Amino acid sequence: VDGAKDWSAIDRAVYVHSSTNLQQHLVDGPMVLTRGEGVRVFDGDGKAYIEAMSGLWCAGLGFSEKRLADAAYKQMTTLPYYHNFQGKTADVTIELAERLVALAPKPLTKIMFASSGSEANDTAIKLVWYYNNARGKPAKKKIISREQAYHGVTIAAGSLTRLKAIYDGFDLPIDRIRHVGCPHHYKLAQDGESEEQFATRLADELDAKIREEGPDTVAAFIAEPIMGAGGVIVPPATYFEKIQRVLKTHDVLLICDEVITGFGRIGTMFGAEKFGIAPDIMTLGKQMTSAYAPMSAILMRESIFESIAAESGKRGTFGHGYTYSGHPVSAAVALETLRIYEERDILGHVNRITPTFQSLLESYSNHPLVGEVRGEGLLAAVQLVQSKSPKKFFDTTAGLAKYLVARGHEHGVILRVLQNDAVAFAPPLISTEDDLKQIADLFGRALDDTLKVARERGLVN
Ligand code: PMP
Numbered sequence: 001v002d003g004a005k006d007w008s009a010i011d012r013a014v015y016v017h018s019s020t021n022l023q024q025h026l027v028d029g030p031m032v033l034t035r036g037e038g039v040r041v042f043d044g045d046g047k048a049y050i051e052a053m054s055g056l057w058c059a060g061l062g063f064s065e066k067r068l069a070d071a072a073y074k075q076m077t078t079l080p081y082y083h084n085f086q087g088k089t090a091d092v093t094i095e096l097a098e099r100l101v102a103l104a105p106k107p108l109t110k111i112m113f114a115s116s117g118s119e120a121n122d123t124a125i126k127l128v129w130y131y132n133n134a135r136g137k138p139a140k141k142k143i144i145s146r147e148q149a150y151h152g153v154t155i156a157a158g159s160l161t162r163l164k165a166i167y168d169g170f171d172l173p174i175d176r177i178r179h180v181g182c183p184h185h186y187k188l189a190q191d192g193e194s195e196e197q198f199a200t201r202l203a204d205e206l207d208a209k210i211r212e213e214g215p216d217t218v219a220a221f222i223a224e225p226i227m228g229a230g231g232v233i234v235p236p237a238t239y240f241e242k243i244q245r246v247l248k249t250h251d252v253l254l255i256c257d258e259v260i261t262g263f264g265r266i267g268t269m270f271g272a273e274k275f276g277i278a279p280d281i282m283t284l285g286k287q288m289t290s291a292y293a294p295m296s297a298i299l300m301r302e303s304i305f306e307s308i309a310a311e312s313g314k315r316g317t318f319g320h321g322y323t324y325s326g327h328p329v330s331a332a333v334a335l336e337t338l339r340i341y342e343e344r345d346i347l348g349h350v351n352r353i354t355p356t357f358q359s360l361l362e363s364y365s366n367h368p369l370v371g372e373v374r375g376e377g378l379l380a381a382v383q384l385v386q387s388k389s390p391k392k393f394f395d396t397t398a399g400l401a402k403y404l405v406a407r408g409h410e411h412g413v414i415l416r417v418l419q420n421d422a423v424a425f426a427p428p429l430i431s432t433e434d435d436l437k438q439i440a441d442l443f444g445r446a447l448d449d450t451l452k453v454a455r456e457r458g459l460v461n
């Protein structure tokens with residue numbers, strides 16, 4: 001287009017991207033998007049991409065929901081900002097707090113706000129530490145997360161995260177953070193080990209870890225109901241039941257990270273409901289505002305609140321919160337998001353289209369490159385394998401999943417690589433069956449392109 005800016009050159013000149021090989025990026029350049037409509041986004045040349053990832057698992061209501069824009073505008077022209085320090089709050093933020101507590105799993109009765117998932121998880125850790133100080137257990141501070149987990153990138157949340165790309169080179173994890181195994185049966189179970197046996201082994205491992213560290217030093221365990229960025233790992237059916245039994249034995253709190261699974265992604269408002277999880281603390285983000293404004297939240301049990309309230313009474317203040325915690329514009333957008341969920345029965349829609357979505361992806365399970373198709377609701381991953389039997393995974397440097405995702409972009413679908421050897425799907429919750437068919441179809445073309453390259457490189461037969 002005449003007179004159009006060369007965004008690619010400008011980007012390369014000034015922009016440091018997240019989760020990107022910065023050196024390679026100088027060669028490849030950015031993917032610059034200029035517009036969104038429904039479940040599609042468009043680049044400067046007008047090329048449409050169907051979004052199979054809702055951005056970063058968050059634009060649940062798509063990219064052109066006027067009601068959310070109107071709610072933001074209305075709030076911006078009424079009370080565009082107020083903070084929540086020293087007892088002040090915007091009315092709309094209180095309304096949202098009440099609404100979320102009403103929706104949340106029962107034991108959770110109090111809420112705080114932040115702006116990102118990382119901040120929410122950092123806040124959860126600080127709450128746990130403050131709580132154990134309040135309980136007279138100042139040595140009980142270690143937090144356990146799982147291999148492959150993603151809980152954010154700030155110094156504490158980045159320490160919980162066990163993806164090499166996130167901690168490598170950053171001197172993480174910090175002290176007081178420990179890790180146990182990831183519940184991916186297909187990849188990590190021993191030969192002949194059933195899902196049930198695998199779940200028992202992981203719970204035993206957690207129990208042993210807590211005993212080894214000393215239960216008086218372990219404060220909390222953090223987990224997503226389904227690991228998202230770690231690979232869309234759906235745990236064995238009895239995993240959380242067994243894990244929760246171990247945590248109870250040792251008086252260790254459970255932090256449930258629902259940043260991806262919250263707000264209907266897997267067919268229930270929160271993933272905890274689906275997996276029988278009774279969290280002590282729950283963190284939310286992403287789809288809470290359908291990505292139209294940054295916002296995250298931390299919910300806690302009444303007993304945790306009572307202890308920290310008493311402690312803050314003694315100390316004179318509870319010194320935690322952010323400038324933009326409970327931002328009124330984000331709160332207004334979150335409230336409107338929840339109204340839309342109710343009026344349009346978004347959860348009902350997700351549950352109606354889930355069988356189509358999962359079976360469209362399942363139809364690729366006979367493809368030579370596909371070892372496993374896994375997921376729940378509108379969250380899924382396709383696991384690439386070099387060979388199905390005997391099971392052999394690609395070397396992480398083979399770059400085939402990355403190639404597949406790049407081919408997907410060429411064909412007009414936005415996908416995402418996980419763990420270098422799987423492809424993730426998290427389409428907007430408003431997707432139609434036709435949208436899902438298009439996603440599956442374009443993915444299939446990219447998969448065939450990848451098979452061709454894998455064969456040319458002699459990686460598969
Ligand atoms: N928790 C989970 C489960 C996530 O997937 C993410 C982001 N992908 C985060 C926390 C961190 O959220 P944010 O990027 O908003 O800090």
